[in-house]
Amino acid sequence: MTARIIDGKALAHSLRTQYRERVAQLKTQGVAPGLAVILVGDNPASKVYVGNKVKACEECGVASFHHSLPAEAGEADVLALIARLNADPTVHGILVQLPLPPHIDVRRVLEAIAVDKDVDGFHLYNVGGLVVGNTIFPPCTPYGVQLLLETTGIDVAGKNAVIVGASNIVGKPMALMLLQKEATVTICHAKTRDLAQHTILADILIAAAGKPGLIVPQMVKQGAIVIDVGINRLPDNRIVGDVDFDGVKEKASWITPVPGGVGPMTVTMLIENTLKSAELRLGTGQGIGHQGWDSVTLP
Ligand code: GUN
Numbered sequence: 069m070t071a072r073i074i075d076g077k078a079l080a081h082s083l084r085t086q087y088r089e090r091v092a093q094l095k096t097q098g099v100a101p102g103l104a105v106i107l108v109g110d111n112p113a114s115k116v117y118v119g120n121k122v123k124a125c126e127e128c129g130v131a132s133f134h135h136s137l138p139a140e141a142g143e144a145d146v147l148a149l150i151a152r153l154n155a156d157p158t159v160h161g162i163l164v165q166l167p168l169p170p171h172i173d174v175r176r177v178l179e180a181i182a183v184d185k186d187v188d189g190f191h192l193y194n195v196g197g198l199v200v201g202n203t204i205f206p207p208c209t210p211y212g213v214q215l216l217l218e219t220t221g222i223d224v225a226g227k228n229a230v231i232v233g234a235s236n237i238v239g240k241p242m243a244l245m246l247l248q249k250e251a252t253v254t255i256c257h258a259k260t261r262d263l264a265q266h267t268i269l270a271d272i273l274i275a276a277a278g279k280p281g282l283i284v285p286q287m288v289k290q291g292a293i294v295i296d297v298g299i300n301r302l303p304d305n306r307i308v309g310d311v312d313f314d315g316v317k318e319k320a321s322w323i324t325p326v327p328g329g330v331g332p333m334t335v336t337m338l339i340e341n342t343l344k345s346a347e348l349r350l351g352t353g354q355g356i357g358h359q360g361w362d363s364v365t366l367p
Contacts, residue, residue: 069291071320074216080332083215083340084128090343091129094350101346102131103161103187103338104153108146108172109139114165121163124335130342133159143172147180154182160349161187161342166237184348187341189241198241201248204348205341210242212333213274213295220293220322225250228269232256232283232310233276238297242274263287275310285315294320297330 094101103125107118118134125132135149146164153159162185168174178186183193189207197203206214217224229246233239234257243253256266258277267273267287275283276297288294298310309326317323324330 069318069321071294071317071323072220074219074293074295074322074324074329076212076216076324076329076331076333077327079215079219080336083336084124087128087130087336087339087343090347094343094346095129097350099346099350100131100158101160101342102133102158103163103342104133104135104156104159106135106137106146106149106153106162106164108137108141108165109169111167114167118165120335121338124339125342128339130339131158139169141169141172143176146172146177150177150180154180154185159185160345161185161338163188163338185345187338187345189341190236195236195241198244205344206245206337207237207241208337208341209238209276209297209330209334210245211337211340212330213242213297214245215337216295216324216330216333217272217293222293222322224272227251227271228254229272229274230254230256230266230270231274231276232263232267233274233278233297235276238276242276246272277310279310280308281310281312283311283316285312285319288316288319290319291321292319293322294324295330296324296326298326299331 091101105118105121107114122132122134137145153162162181164177168177178190179192181191183191186194187205189205194203194205224246229251231239231242234255239255243255247253254266256263264287268289270289270292272293273288274295274297278298278300280300294311294316296309296311300308302308307327
Protein backbone atom coordinates (compact mmCIF):
# COMPACT_ATOMS: atom_id res chain seq x y z
CA MET A 69 0.00 0.00 0.00
CA THR A 70 1.26 3.49 -0.80
CA ALA A 71 0.04 6.21 1.53
CA ARG A 72 -2.24 8.99 0.45
CA ILE A 73 -0.63 12.42 0.78
CA ILE A 74 -2.08 14.94 3.23
CA ASP A 75 -1.53 18.13 1.27
CA GLY A 76 -0.85 20.95 3.73
CA LYS A 77 0.02 23.40 1.01
CA ALA A 78 -3.37 22.97 -0.67
CA LEU A 79 -5.30 23.18 2.61
CA ALA A 80 -3.33 26.28 3.65
CA HIS A 81 -4.08 27.89 0.28
CA SER A 82 -7.78 27.17 0.57
CA LEU A 83 -7.96 28.54 4.12
CA ARG A 84 -6.06 31.69 3.19
CA THR A 85 -8.55 32.33 0.39
CA GLN A 86 -11.34 32.16 2.99
CA TYR A 87 -9.38 34.46 5.30
CA ARG A 88 -9.32 37.18 2.67
CA GLU A 89 -13.13 37.18 2.80
CA ARG A 90 -13.11 37.29 6.60
CA VAL A 91 -10.69 40.22 6.52
CA ALA A 92 -12.95 42.04 4.05
CA GLN A 93 -15.91 41.43 6.36
CA LEU A 94 -14.01 42.76 9.36
CA LYS A 95 -13.00 45.84 7.42
CA THR A 96 -16.63 46.61 6.56
CA GLN A 97 -17.17 46.69 10.33
CA GLY A 98 -14.32 49.13 10.81
CA VAL A 99 -11.67 46.65 12.00
CA ALA A 100 -8.43 46.09 10.09
CA PRO A 101 -6.86 43.00 11.67
CA GLY A 102 -3.20 43.43 12.58
CA LEU A 103 -0.40 41.15 13.75
CA ALA A 104 2.78 42.39 15.47
CA VAL A 105 5.84 40.16 15.11
CA ILE A 106 8.88 40.67 17.34
CA LEU A 107 12.25 39.27 16.30
CA VAL A 108 15.20 39.65 18.67
CA GLY A 109 18.63 39.03 17.17
CA ASP A 110 19.53 37.57 13.80
CA ASN A 111 18.98 33.81 13.97
CA PRO A 112 18.81 32.94 10.23
CA ALA A 113 16.03 30.33 10.63
CA SER A 114 13.96 32.74 12.73
CA LYS A 115 14.38 35.41 10.06
CA VAL A 116 12.98 33.01 7.45
CA TYR A 117 10.03 32.04 9.69
CA VAL A 118 9.23 35.68 10.45
CA GLY A 119 9.46 36.49 6.74
CA ASN A 120 6.95 33.72 6.01
CA LYS A 121 4.58 35.06 8.66
CA VAL A 122 4.73 38.59 7.29
CA LYS A 123 4.17 37.25 3.76
CA ALA A 124 1.13 35.25 4.89
CA CYS A 125 -0.32 38.40 6.46
CA GLU A 126 0.09 40.23 3.15
CA GLU A 127 -1.53 37.35 1.27
CA CYS A 128 -4.61 37.49 3.51
CA GLY A 129 -4.88 41.28 3.81
CA VAL A 130 -3.84 41.33 7.49
CA ALA A 131 -1.65 44.28 8.53
CA SER A 132 1.74 43.20 9.87
CA PHE A 133 3.93 45.23 12.18
CA HIS A 134 7.45 43.83 12.15
CA HIS A 135 9.69 44.82 15.09
CA SER A 136 13.34 43.77 14.84
CA LEU A 137 15.48 44.26 17.94
CA PRO A 138 19.25 43.72 18.05
CA ALA A 139 20.62 40.58 19.76
CA GLU A 140 21.94 42.80 22.58
CA ALA A 141 18.48 44.22 23.35
CA GLY A 142 17.65 43.77 27.02
CA GLU A 143 14.63 42.02 28.48
CA ALA A 144 13.32 45.43 29.57
CA ASP A 145 13.36 46.60 25.93
CA VAL A 146 11.30 43.61 24.84
CA LEU A 147 8.86 44.03 27.74
CA ALA A 148 8.46 47.75 26.97
CA LEU A 149 7.67 46.97 23.32
CA ILE A 150 5.13 44.33 24.35
CA ALA A 151 3.47 46.79 26.76
CA ARG A 152 3.14 49.28 23.91
CA LEU A 153 1.65 46.64 21.57
CA ASN A 154 -0.72 45.39 24.30
CA ALA A 155 -2.18 48.89 24.45
CA ASP A 156 -2.31 49.44 20.69
CA PRO A 157 -5.86 48.91 19.36
CA THR A 158 -4.60 48.30 15.80
CA VAL A 159 -2.76 45.19 17.01
CA HIS A 160 -4.88 42.04 17.45
CA GLY A 161 -2.08 39.53 17.75
CA ILE A 162 1.44 39.66 19.20
CA LEU A 163 4.05 37.04 18.37
CA VAL A 164 7.55 36.89 19.83
CA GLN A 165 9.66 34.65 17.62
CA LEU A 166 11.47 31.94 19.59
CA PRO A 167 14.16 31.17 20.52
CA LEU A 168 15.11 34.39 22.31
CA PRO A 169 18.77 35.20 23.11
CA PRO A 170 19.81 33.39 26.32
CA HIS A 171 20.00 36.55 28.46
CA ILE A 172 16.23 37.06 28.07
CA ASP A 173 13.80 35.11 30.26
CA VAL A 174 11.41 33.59 27.74
CA ARG A 175 8.66 32.86 30.30
CA ARG A 176 8.67 36.44 31.58
CA VAL A 177 8.35 37.70 28.00
CA LEU A 178 5.53 35.30 27.06
CA GLU A 179 3.62 36.10 30.27
CA ALA A 180 3.79 39.82 29.39
CA ILE A 181 1.70 39.36 26.24
CA ALA A 182 -1.98 40.27 26.76
CA VAL A 183 -3.88 36.97 26.82
CA ASP A 184 -6.41 38.25 24.29
CA LYS A 185 -3.55 38.99 21.82
CA ASP A 186 -1.61 35.78 22.48
CA VAL A 187 -2.11 34.33 19.00
CA ASP A 188 0.79 31.89 19.48
CA GLY A 189 -1.07 30.41 22.46
CA PHE A 190 2.07 30.30 24.60
CA HIS A 191 0.86 32.38 27.59
CA LEU A 192 0.19 30.26 30.68
CA TYR A 193 -3.48 31.30 30.56
CA ASN A 194 -3.88 29.81 27.09
CA VAL A 195 -1.78 26.77 28.00
CA GLY A 196 -4.12 26.25 30.98
CA GLY A 197 -7.10 26.61 28.66
CA LEU A 198 -5.68 23.81 26.56
CA VAL A 199 -5.37 21.57 29.62
CA VAL A 200 -9.07 21.90 30.44
CA GLY A 201 -10.18 21.77 26.79
CA ASN A 202 -11.24 25.36 26.51
CA THR A 203 -8.47 27.28 24.80
CA ILE A 204 -9.03 30.46 22.84
CA PHE A 205 -5.82 30.40 20.82
CA PRO A 206 -4.52 26.86 20.19
CA PRO A 207 -0.78 26.87 19.44
CA CYS A 208 -0.32 27.12 15.70
CA THR A 209 1.63 23.97 14.80
CA PRO A 210 -0.55 21.43 16.67
CA TYR A 211 -3.62 23.37 15.55
CA GLY A 212 -2.50 22.93 11.94
CA VAL A 213 -1.90 19.21 12.56
CA GLN A 214 -5.46 18.89 13.93
CA LEU A 215 -6.91 20.29 10.73
CA LEU A 216 -4.67 18.07 8.59
CA LEU A 217 -5.87 15.02 10.55
CA GLU A 218 -9.48 16.12 10.03
CA THR A 219 -8.98 16.09 6.24
CA THR A 220 -8.44 12.30 6.38
CA GLY A 221 -11.99 11.92 7.72
CA ILE A 222 -10.68 9.51 10.36
CA ASP A 223 -12.00 9.93 13.91
CA VAL A 224 -9.10 9.96 16.36
CA ALA A 225 -11.27 8.83 19.31
CA GLY A 226 -9.91 5.59 20.71
CA LYS A 227 -6.88 5.59 18.41
CA ASN A 228 -3.33 5.18 19.68
CA ALA A 229 -1.60 8.50 19.07
CA VAL A 230 2.15 8.53 19.61
CA ILE A 231 3.99 11.83 19.60
CA VAL A 232 7.77 11.84 19.27
CA GLY A 233 9.03 15.07 20.85
CA ALA A 234 7.88 16.74 24.07
CA SER A 235 8.43 20.43 23.32
CA ASN A 236 6.22 23.16 24.74
CA ILE A 237 5.56 24.40 21.19
CA VAL A 238 4.50 21.13 19.56
CA GLY A 239 4.66 17.84 21.50
CA LYS A 240 2.94 18.76 24.75
CA PRO A 241 0.08 20.85 23.28
CA MET A 242 -0.41 18.25 20.54
CA ALA A 243 -0.84 15.59 23.21
CA LEU A 244 -3.45 17.66 25.04
CA MET A 245 -5.42 18.30 21.86
CA LEU A 246 -5.45 14.62 20.91
CA LEU A 247 -6.41 13.63 24.46
CA GLN A 248 -9.27 16.11 24.27
CA LYS A 249 -10.42 14.25 21.17
CA GLU A 250 -10.28 11.00 23.14
CA ALA A 251 -7.19 9.46 21.59
CA THR A 252 -4.94 7.30 23.77
CA VAL A 253 -1.81 9.42 23.85
CA THR A 254 1.85 8.54 24.35
CA ILE A 255 4.60 11.18 24.37
CA CYS A 256 8.11 9.95 23.58
CA HIS A 257 11.20 12.11 24.04
CA ALA A 258 14.97 12.06 24.07
CA LYS A 259 15.10 9.83 27.17
CA THR A 260 12.54 7.30 25.89
CA ARG A 261 14.02 3.80 25.80
CA ASP A 262 13.32 1.71 22.71
CA LEU A 263 11.40 4.31 20.74
CA ALA A 264 10.23 1.75 18.16
CA GLN A 265 8.40 -0.24 20.84
CA HIS A 266 6.08 2.78 21.24
CA THR A 267 5.86 4.01 17.65
CA ILE A 268 4.94 0.59 16.27
CA LEU A 269 1.66 0.77 18.23
CA ALA A 270 0.68 4.14 16.77
CA ASP A 271 -2.45 4.48 14.66
CA ILE A 272 -1.46 8.14 14.47
CA LEU A 273 2.26 8.88 14.61
CA ILE A 274 3.40 12.47 14.97
CA ALA A 275 7.13 13.11 14.56
CA ALA A 276 8.31 16.37 16.10
CA ALA A 277 11.84 15.66 17.26
CA GLY A 278 13.92 17.67 14.80
CA LYS A 279 16.00 14.65 13.76
CA PRO A 280 16.18 13.81 10.06
CA GLY A 281 15.48 10.17 9.25
CA LEU A 282 14.45 9.31 12.83
CA ILE A 283 11.31 7.43 11.83
CA VAL A 284 12.04 4.48 9.54
CA PRO A 285 9.54 1.95 8.14
CA GLN A 286 10.28 -0.73 10.75
CA MET A 287 8.97 1.67 13.43
CA VAL A 288 5.63 2.25 11.72
CA LYS A 289 2.46 0.16 11.98
CA GLN A 290 0.90 -0.89 8.68
CA GLY A 291 -1.83 1.62 7.80
CA ALA A 292 -0.79 4.31 10.31
CA ILE A 293 -1.38 8.01 9.73
CA VAL A 294 2.04 9.69 9.83
CA ILE A 295 2.40 13.42 10.43
CA ASP A 296 5.90 14.86 10.04
CA VAL A 297 6.40 18.13 11.93
CA GLY A 298 10.19 18.12 11.45
CA ILE A 299 11.87 20.80 9.34
CA ASN A 300 15.57 19.96 9.05
CA ARG A 301 18.12 21.48 6.70
CA LEU A 302 20.70 18.94 5.48
CA PRO A 303 24.34 19.86 4.71
CA ASP A 304 23.40 19.86 0.98
CA ASN A 305 20.69 22.46 1.85
CA ARG A 306 17.77 20.10 1.23
CA ILE A 307 14.87 20.46 3.68
CA VAL A 308 13.62 17.17 5.11
CA GLY A 309 11.39 16.09 7.98
CA ASP A 310 11.97 13.55 10.75
CA VAL A 311 10.43 10.72 8.73
CA ASP A 312 12.07 8.59 6.02
CA PHE A 313 9.29 9.61 3.64
CA ASP A 314 10.08 7.24 0.76
CA GLY A 315 10.26 4.19 3.02
CA VAL A 316 7.40 5.03 5.40
CA LYS A 317 4.92 5.96 2.65
CA GLU A 318 4.89 2.27 1.67
CA LYS A 319 3.47 1.35 5.12
CA ALA A 320 1.36 4.33 6.12
CA SER A 321 -2.22 4.97 5.00
CA TRP A 322 -1.77 8.75 5.05
CA ILE A 323 1.41 10.83 5.29
CA THR A 324 2.41 14.50 5.22
CA PRO A 325 5.31 15.54 2.98
CA VAL A 326 8.12 17.93 3.95
CA PRO A 327 8.01 20.55 2.63
CA GLY A 328 4.32 21.09 1.87
CA GLY A 329 2.77 19.37 4.89
CA VAL A 330 2.66 20.88 8.36
CA GLY A 331 4.84 23.94 7.63
CA PRO A 332 2.34 25.96 5.57
CA MET A 333 -0.39 25.13 8.09
CA THR A 334 1.56 26.57 11.06
CA VAL A 335 1.68 30.00 9.46
CA THR A 336 -1.92 29.73 8.33
CA MET A 337 -3.17 29.01 11.85
CA LEU A 338 -1.39 32.14 13.03
CA ILE A 339 -3.59 34.13 10.66
CA GLU A 340 -6.64 32.15 11.86
CA ASN A 341 -5.87 33.08 15.46
CA THR A 342 -5.28 36.73 14.54
CA LEU A 343 -8.63 36.92 12.76
CA LYS A 344 -10.29 35.19 15.69
CA SER A 345 -8.80 37.80 18.02
CA ALA A 346 -10.13 40.64 15.85
CA GLU A 347 -13.57 38.99 15.63
CA LEU A 348 -13.70 38.41 19.37
CA ARG A 349 -12.92 42.09 19.90
CA LEU A 350 -15.92 42.88 17.72
CA GLY A 351 -18.02 40.22 19.36
CA THR A 352 -18.52 38.36 16.08
CA GLY A 353 -16.18 35.39 16.62
CA GLN A 354 -16.64 33.02 13.69
CA GLY A 355 -13.31 31.21 13.29
CA ILE A 356 -13.18 27.80 11.70
CA GLY A 357 -12.24 27.11 15.28
CA HIS A 358 -11.57 23.67 16.51
CA GLN A 359 -14.98 22.14 15.93
CA GLY A 360 -15.25 18.92 17.80
CA TRP A 361 -11.90 19.33 19.48
CA ASP A 362 -13.20 21.39 22.34
CA SER A 363 -16.55 19.72 22.62
CA VAL A 364 -15.52 16.82 24.80
CA THR A 365 -14.86 17.29 28.49
CA LEU A 366 -13.00 14.38 29.97
CA PRO A 367 -13.63 13.65 33.63
N1 GUN B 1 9.85 29.19 16.93
C1 GUN B 1 9.62 27.97 16.37
N2 GUN B 1 8.30 27.77 16.23
C2 GUN B 1 7.68 28.86 16.71
C3 GUN B 1 6.31 29.23 16.83
O1 GUN B 1 5.38 28.50 16.49
N3 GUN B 1 6.09 30.45 17.37
C4 GUN B 1 7.09 31.26 17.77
N4 GUN B 1 6.77 32.45 18.31
N5 GUN B 1 8.36 30.96 17.68
C5 GUN B 1 8.65 29.75 17.14
